[in-house]
Amino acid sequence: MRRFENPTVAVVGATGAVGRTMQAILAERDYPVGGLRLLASERSAGAVVETPWGSVKIEDLATADPTGIDVALFSAGGGRSREFAPRFVDAGATIVDNSSAFRMDPEVPLVVADVNDEAIETHRGIVANPNCTTMALMMAAGPLHEVAGIDRMVASSYQATGGSGQQGMETLERQIEWFRGKREAMQHGGWEDPGGDLYQRPIAYNVLPMAGAITDEGYTDEEWKLVYETRKILEAPAIKVEPTCVRVPTMVGHGIAATMFFDRPMPLEEALEILADAPGTELWPDSHVPTPLDSAGIDDVLVGRVRETVGDRGGISLWVVGDNLRKGAALNAVQLAELLLER
């Protein structure tokens, strides 16, 4: 594997929420950026951005020459990743791709930093960043799996509108205003639909039990990611996952309530010890249970409500919540870029 000293780093999708957070996290973590290139769509090209590494003019992804880029962090959607990532690889770059384009490609490692770091060794130019909901769950499930092997799991998500980007949060804000002073209608019916084409149903003062779009067997793409990405990350193709992905009216922070059973009974005390030691996580007490608002803007994934199962004994139920823009996307991408330096 090639080593970089002071790599030239490109952020592709530099003007989006994740792309901007990637730049902030590169600076926060003192990533040894030798040079920064910012790429986006034609619309943003030409604008000049002040960065900790000087003024950078945004380049048009469609026409930019990738020569000289060592590490490229892609977060510009699956279509652009599929089109441009191979070209960047051909030009000598290593890609950390935040889209779902390559996640299930058997030749592309899918890596949660602090969970399956070693998988990155096998990359051939592209490393995939997992789905944000799966990522948060893996931070708790990974360490437990390593010790006792997860056999089956049911996971229900509480996903923030920020997971749909800036537009998701704006939709929530707009709809909150729409319903202002209309409690009677919300309580007794007769409300009018606030409209908008981002979500199928209203999201303010509501929950939408269908995050993503239905693909096969009545499951959404978000739900299938929980199934397949979990198996790939944990290198356990037989893990059984029953997912339900639900959008909730929060800004940032994807929560997951999960119940998991292992290849052997998992005593509560053991689970608590494992989770207390899990890197990149904080175990919070029931007296101050972790919520999406607590997770916003921080790097650690928060874990709480850890308890032994009460129906079938020997399993563990728990709650995890993580900032979907940070560990769920930009932070993990930068952590993978760090692993590319170290290894």
Place this chain on the structure above:
Amino acid sequence: MRRFENPTVAVVGATGAVGRTMQAILAERDYPVGGLRLLASERSAGAVVETPWGSVKIEDLATADPTGIDVALFSAGGGRSREFAPRFVDAGATIVDNSSAFRMDPEVPLVVADVNDEAIETHRGIVANPNCTTMALMMAAGPLHEVAGIDRMVASSYQATGGSGQQGMETLERQIEWFRGKREAMQHGGWEDPGGDLYQRPIAYNVLPMAGAITDEGYTDEEWKLVYETRKILEAPAIKVEPTCVRVPTMVGHGIAATMFFDRPMPLEEALEILADAPGTELWPDSHVPTPLDSAGIDDVLVGRVRETVGDRGGISLWVVGDNLRKGAALNAVQLAELLLER
């Protein structure tokens, strides 16, 4: 069992959200009220309320004489039920109690109308109305259980602030105002706690993965209700339930994401047929998935996202959502009062 022709009906807790909804539903359903008595705490006593059955002066529960009451709908909290329900029974009344006081009493039937109506026959003066979250879930789980027997189930709730009464909805409204214009802090951290002592953590723009208060083994009272009430209602003491109860920033309508496995594989088509025929429910398509806002103010419990499990095969995952004040409380109580007439 005694029959009533035109019973004298008492609503105990007449000024609360559930008590007021009980009166509205008695009228909507043309319950043959021979006379109405309204009881509440000393604070409300003396006020005169206009009802479809004339002006009624609110009586002080502590000093009222229950003589002459045929059916009493109690929704004034567990403490008052424990204190006063037995006195009302001694005076000849039959009680439908919405509190948790008697739900697990082996001599008190726990009845979801349209699910286990026949259980009401065994009452000795008190019939218990189930917990609102359990009630919504039972409307879908009951008919499936009757056909194939539920073996195990994982249920995660999305419970409205209205489940905490008027104060819950007011807390949500106040906190929504508190966070108005503070998206930056919600996104990146640095928000200030809006305070309030109803919920342990903020509920606006947040979810609180701990509805109720922790009792045994790290589970909340709300979660234990899902475990024990499910078993009692379905008369299946071996059903294994893994519950997680989460409060979400909605006004009305408790949602539950559930995954259930049966004594035999349950084909999706069979589940859909059973649920399409289930009384008191509506099966909604994925193209217009049912949400809490849809459930507000209506009697039916809404069912959606019905799909076969994909980890372990042969199970069913689904979503249910019901108005916690109506089917979850007042409607079922009135339905039980109707059963008391019929049987």
